[in-house]
Amino acid sequence: MFSLKEIRKTALISLWFVFLTFPIMVIKVDPIERIVRWRWDNALYVGLGIFFLRLFIEFLKEKNSIRQAAKTTEEKESLSKIHIIIANPKQRNILVGVLLCAASVFPFIFDTYQTNIMITALMYVVLGLGLNIVVGMAGLLDLGFVAFYAVGAYSYALLNYHFGLGFWAVLPIGGGLAAMAGILLGFPVLRLRGDYLAIVTLGFGEIIRLVLENWNEFSMGPSGISNIPRPGLFGLEMSLNGSILYLYYMMILFMIFTIFVVNRLQDSRLGRAWIALREDEIACQAMGIDKRKTKLVAFSLGAFWAGIVGVIFAAKTTFINPASFTFLESAIILSIVVLGGMGSIVGVIIGAFILILLPEYLRAFSEYRMLAFGAILVAMMVFRPQGLFSTIRRTYTFEKDK
Amino acid sequence: MxxxxxxxxxxxxxxxxxxxxxxxxxxxxxxxxxxxxxxxxxxxxxxxxxxxxxxxxxxxxxxxxxxxxxxxxxxxxxxxxxxxxxxLARTFQNIRLFSKMTVLENVMIGRHCRTKAFILGAILRTKATRREEREILEMSYGLLEKVGLADFANEFAENLSYGAQRRLEIARALATExxxxxxxxxxxxxxxxxxxxxxxxxxxxxxxxxxxxxxxxxxxxxxxxxxxxxxxxxxxxxxxxxxxxxxxxxxxxxxxxxxxxxx
Amino acid sequence: MDYFIELLFSGLTRGSIYALIALGYTMVYGIIGLINFAHGEIYMIGAFTSFIVATVLSIYGFPLLAIVVIAGVAAAIWSSAYGYTIEKIAYKPLRHAPRLSPLISAIGMSIFLQNYVLLAQTSDFLPFPELIPDFDFMEPVAHIVGSSDLVILITTTIVMLILTFVIKFTRIGKAMRATAQDRTMAMLVGINVNNIISATFIIGSALAAIGGLLIASHIGQINFYIGFIAGIKAFTAAVLGGIGSIPGAVLGSLILGLTESFATGYVSSDYEDVFAFSLLVLILIFKPSGLLGKAETQKV
Structure with missing residues (x-):
């Protein structure tokens, strides 16, 4: 299967990695006690790990090229199984029905803890779908998405603290404020080239967080705001479990609403303009599309969703502080979009579930979570830039000879 | 004169x-x-x-x-x-199509500046939006027929032959009337x-x-x-x-x- | 007046460290047009490597000079090795991909490396061994200018001079400049572009490692997260000077270092990082080509 040459090359690469990771992986010093620990076993793990990883990748590559060569028509290759199911309205309806049933009985089968995790996952689905408008469809790499999430969360916390506004009143306000922040930031920065835009949004996200951390009079600084009320239901008093249940169903409905909206946007005049803008800005302008306005709409719509989820986040945890809104949060949401497939709604949903639920259930590995996210971003770009589920564009049928 | x-x-x-x-x-x-x-x-x-x-x-x-x-x-x-x-509508010397969109969608983009459905219209799919979408579709398809690309309407633009891509650019420009x-x-x-x-x-x-x-x-x-x-x-x-x-x-x-x- | 001079020197020290990191950003950008987001992590790994090596050597009782030299060399070697490997894994396969793909890959790499060091070492702040002693002859001015400030300024000046020499006069420097101007053309005249790109990463990483060693011994502590902030600040400096321009990176770094030093000295230190980020946002909005950079024109 593998030639000797290939094996030797792999062995050399493993040795290189053993060397590379030597100081960080093998040596551990305690500068206070002045002890050095030599963890030679780590060198062995790195060597073996890289050796088999590379063989595995080469194996996949080979398999892929054989499959590619064997394929006569290109057509079927791009359609994965999920796409085939979705393309068929009957099967799609069955699938959606089953999923809805499963979702609605979920809290009765599993305990509150599981339901809570599921709420978090649903929140990330919506965040992913929101960012997907910006990154996936319009092609604007927004690394400060978490800033808008923070705007939403702090809107609720502060408006409630100062004016006693309730969850439902703040929900649209939080979304609106975030969208406004999106417009305010987007107006000057959206004319920047893609990579600069990414860095500016990253800087903006960090500025918001640092301001929240330092401006004690406004945001109560690093200690955050606690005792944020959970969402109410017509003034009904609810037990903790009841309110979690309530939040869960609300999140399910909100996710369905988001999917509905994003799906409609995707195949609208606006959605087409976003995708065209992602593909070629100059051609887009030559077709009469107002570049700035179109980008601004995408940017602020994404921000709007982040803001709303921010409000929900504050209501769910009842406590927020700036530590919840670091760059890593933006990176997680970006990983969801990239893993699922930029621009693909199904992809983003599945991506969010994989990335949020897996680390929760594989507790033993949860400390490797961020490590995995980083690796996923790199691996997806290198091996499968279109994501797990590439976008399918809507097709139209016409009667011939009309 | x-x-x-x-x-x-x-x-x-x-x-x-x-x-x-x-x-x-x-x-x-x-x-x-x-x-x-x-x-x-x-x-x-x-x-x-x-x-x-x-x-x-x-x-x-x-x-x-x-x-x-x-x-x-x-x-x-x-x-x-x-x-x-x-x-004024133009084509480009080095073809600039939207390669990850379908042939039909490329032409539909050309209708952008002559139509006006926006966020709410797109989400609610009002009557006016639906009519507008239908008009966009019909005109775009008509243009594809004119340039002889109707059969490829649902293909990705990047999969067209070179000559066809040039014709698609013309159709896209014509869509702006x-x-x-x-x-x-x-x-x-x-x-x-x-x-x-x-x-x-x-x-x-x-x-x-x-x-x-x-x-x-x-x-x-x-x-x-x-x-x-x-x-x-x-x-x-x-x-x-x-x-x-x-x-x-x-x-x-x-x-x-x-x-x-x-x- | 003393306070002013103190701030001036601390600004220059800061600035010269930023410069060592900013050069890596600017060189890589000049050659492949990529914002190497993981560069801050290279610097962090340089600091960590020198920390580990220096601590081990000091535990085994090596003399100070030997510790400094060996730790510095080790940091440079390993950081370069990381830079080289990262380019091969995360950027080389994406050389013809859309512009944002390598950037996303770089962000992933950065997150990966941070957590790799976090898991393999620790999340705590670690005390960095004192590598630069207080010189006796600095005694009279020690309240204004520390010995480590002096060492940092001298070291960076020497390193910059060497770099300038390498880029201006050596074969590899010329090949680098040619590749930066026109990669295809460079390839046609027989330059091995892949090697040049690797060399750029190696040189940039070595510079960052020296920066890592210097700042770690200056501040006296390190952790896995230092690369992120330092990376963004150095990037700010590179953009301020005009990304792609080597003198620009140095100029931008000094300006950033001085302004930060004076702003925290005379105004408030709470918003030190906010200040750098805001500066970055403002430059990118109003003068994305920077002080010494060339404006990019898009070809139609």
């Missing part, structure tokens, strides 16, 4: 110290096919970029007069998308058969009253299509006239065709 649709006067464009366009005058009348020719680097594409708003010319003016209107609009300094909205269609080397890279088909296509479009300004290197195509020809070299206009005049103009032959070519 009627007022020309497009009237360019004294167009000058400097890049740093280099004068790419020098006092260029050009006009296109309604229903005409006008060609702009010149050796490589003469400044033809720069001219297009100045007219369509991608560059702002240093000096001179570009006036667009819609047929039937007595007042012209100056396009100078307008953004490219506004220029398109006012009625331009007063004047600007074609930047539409025959570049085409084989003789494709060029012949292009010749037919442009004639067909023109026969429906579409005014066209084209840049082209293929002399046979230019001579066959054009009502009038402008010739430029080193950013300056060196000749203008009907094809027969241009063919006989010694200055043109010298500058453009080279001396050894017998015209």
């Amino acid at each position: 009627t007022t020309p649709i497009l009237k360019v006067t004294g167009l000058t464009m400097d890049f740093g110290g280099i004068r790419a366009l020098n006092q260029l005058d050009l006009d296109v009348c309604a229903g005409e096919i006008v060609a702009l020719i010149g050796p490589n680097g003469a400044g033809k594409t720069t001219f297009f970029n100045c007219v369509t708003g991608i560059y702002t010319p240093t000096k001179g003016d570009v006036i667009l007069t819609p047929p039937g209107s007595s007042k012209g609009i100056s396009l100078k300094g307008m953004k490219p998308n506004i220029v398109t909205q006012k009625g 331009p007063l004047l269609l600007l074609l930047d080397e539409p025959a570049a890279g085409m084989n003789p058969q494709e060029t012949l088909e292009l010749d037919d296509l442009i004639k067909k479009i023109a026969s429906e009253g579409q005014s066209i300004l084209l840049i082209e290197h293929d002399m046979k195509l230019v001579m066959s299509l054009s009502d009038r020809i402008f010739v430029m070299d080193y950013g300056k206009k060196i000749a203008q006239g009907v094809p027969a005049e241009i063919r006989a103009n010694p200055q043109v032959i010298k500058a453009y065709l080279g001396e050894e070519v017998d015209a």
